[in-house]
Amino acid sequence: MNRVAVTGAGTINALGHCVADTLDAFANGTCGIKPLEFRDVDRLSIKIGGQVAGYDEAEHFNRQQISLYDRFTQFTLLAAREAVAQSGLTFSGDLSVQAGAILGTAAGGMNTWDDNYRDVYEGGKNRVHPFVVPKLMNNAAASHLSMEHNLKGPTFTVSTACASSNHAMGLAFQMIRSGACKAMLTGGSEAMLTFGGIKAWEGLRVMSKDACRPFSANRNGMVQGEGAGVFVFEDWDHAAARGADILAEVVGFAMSSDASDIVMPSKQGAARAIAGALQDAGMAAEDVQYINAHGTGTTANDKTECAAVADVFGAQADKVMMSSTKSMHGHLIGGTGAVEFLACLMALRDGVVAPTIGYEEPDAECALDVVPNVARTAKVTGVLSNAFAFGGLNAVLALKSV
Amino acid sequence: MSVKDQVVQILAEQALLDVSDVTMDSTLDDLSIDSMGVVETIFAIEETFDITVPFNANAPEDSSFDISSVAAIVAAVEGLVAQKG
Known part of the structure; x- marks a missing residue:
């Protein structure tokens, strides 16, 4: 069995738009949960969440890309760029076919569903943009990741609600440990902070209106967040041979x-x-x-x-x-x-x-x-x-x- | 703005070109508008003129909507707008 190294990490979430900012926030105990900002938030009883702040999609993607990339795909691509850059890998030749992407998401392109349902149900429109389906599908992020980084091996999305990312990373780990692949981009993404997304969760009555206080006796529920984390998992010998900085070993x-x-x-x-x-x-x-x-x-x-x-x-x-x-x-x-x-x-x-x-x-x-x-x-x-x-x-x- | 000018503007935006680079005898190939781009262009035309374009992406050549050149698209759109009249 092959050993599995982590050689790259990337993220965007409520605590920061990169790994360094996120780790700073972790070390300082910073809270990224704040009042939610999106349309019709006043009709919700839950008004807080870990929303990605200060984010402008036009700073990262052109108009054509935005027409194809739901927010969850955008988060994935940004996190992956950071992870791949850190790893120093370029996916070409043999490595390209021995590398893939396994990602987790529960809701996929929720913003795209939400916006378009609004248009046709509430707005009475009878026509939607032609890319609604390729934009909202749960595997969109994995597919765009494979295109952006030329990953031609096993690439798919797993959806197991709150365990999606761990299932994805576990499978990526097994893929390398078994020798099926040399490198995998893996992790997950979610962008469910929309009116419809929160409204659905409200129904379960497990959400807190003021804070997420795990393990504290006065805890009163969960608080949703959004963002992505993407990692480069790599065959240990492959990483060691090229002198990569190994962040940790998945065992x-x-x-x-x-x-x-x-x-x-x-x-x-x-x-x-x-x-x-x-x-x-x-x-x-x-x-x-x-x-x-x-x-x-x-x-x-x-x-x-x-x-x-x-x-x-x-x-x-x-x-x-x-x-x-x-x-x-x-x-x-x-x-x-x-x-x-x-x-x-x-x-x-x-x-x-x-x-x-x-x-x-x-x-x-x-x-x-x-x-x-x-x-x-x-x-x-x-x-x-x-x-x-x-x-x-x-x-x-x-x-x-x- | 005339139907022609609006169609040219839609095509130019789709092709990421200046309107002056979109000539009447250009084909969609010339403008590097691929099959996805065609579908997006037709959506933009429908939205702009509030018309329904008879176009099936599975068999573009069998559609009554002629997309063989910019001039053909302009004529087809003018026809649909007139029918709506």
């Missing part, structure tokens, strides 16, 4: 299905994915100093997640740090694991563990070290990144420092 991945409920999480399902990732990585609980939690800030997730970690880690659960950066960037749904992967890289590479901000009151059912409110300096050599989706689909990644 394990496991998935499981609760097979029980369409929204309520299961401790057993989550625990099987956590234990499975450790086993796949050949790691013991003692080898893990940090877990990037799914940590949505809902009552159900947070206590189930803590119970699952306690089950798998046993006595070691009292020593491991576990934080949820959703408190800062919001829940990017299908893109969330990708942005959270950055916190894993920061812990492994810089020895800085991102905090869970908004933490106000201990909860006996979440009695782990959640790195409350302030980032912590620590030597971290092994991490896990959890994602537990609606539909009971769980995906956990394991990483090691170089």
Whole structure:
């Protein structure tokens, strides 16, 4: 089996338009959740989110590109440009056919759906732009990524709600570990902060009106975010041979299905994915100093997640740090694991563990070290990144420092 | 603005050219407007003139809407606008 190196990282999210700004925000415990700005927001009962601020699509794309790129595709392409530039890779010749893209998204081109439904239902228009379908389809981002970077190998999109990005990165990891590919662009993107997107989530009554406070006893729900994270996963020997700067090693991945409920999480399902990732990585609980939690800030997730970690880690659960950066960037749904992967890289590479901000009151059912409110300096050599989706689909990644 | 001038403007915008570079005998190939560009152009024509253009992208040559040159497109649009009259 081949080892898998991470040689590039890129992002755009509520905390910044690049990795450096995002890591600064993580280290400083900055909150990117603010009042939402889009039309008809006054008709929503949920008016906050982790929106990408100061963003003008015309600064990055021409008119023709904008007619084809939904916001989720734009975020993907921008994050990927940063990641590919850092990796130093050029995809040509043999590498081009041995490289692909596996991305996660839950809703794909939600802005395109929303705008065009508005035009035909509310506006009474009987004609839509010819590119509505290629713009909104869930694989649009992966396809445009393959065109922009000449990736001619396995390229597709996975959609498993809040676990989409982790499933995508896990598959990309397996693709390289098995020898099927030399390099993969992977991660995910979401741009669901539209009137229709938030209105749909409001219906579930799991959203907070004021803040995302994971693991805090006074938590009152999740807050949505948007953005993308894209990474270059590369065959270790390929990366080492060209002298690439290796950011971290992906060492394990496991998935499981609760097979029980369409929204309520299961401790057993989550625990099987956590234990499975450790086993796949050949790691013991003692080898893990940090877990990037799914940590949505809902009552159900947070206590189930803590119970699952306690089950798998046993006595070691009292020593491991576990934080949820959703408190800062919001829940990017299908893109969330990708942005959270950055916190894993920061812990492994810089020895800085991102905090869970908004933490106000201990909860006996979440009695782990959640790195409350302030980032912590620590030597971290092994991490896990959890994602537990609606539909009971769980995906956990394991990483090691170089 | 005449139908002709408006059609030329739509084609120029699609081809990212100046209107002066779009001549009556130009073909869509000359203007580097590909099949996706044709569909987008027809959408712009429909929106601009509030007409329905009989065009099937699966078989452009069988469509009654002639796109063989800029002059042909202008004539076809003038016909549709007159019918709407």
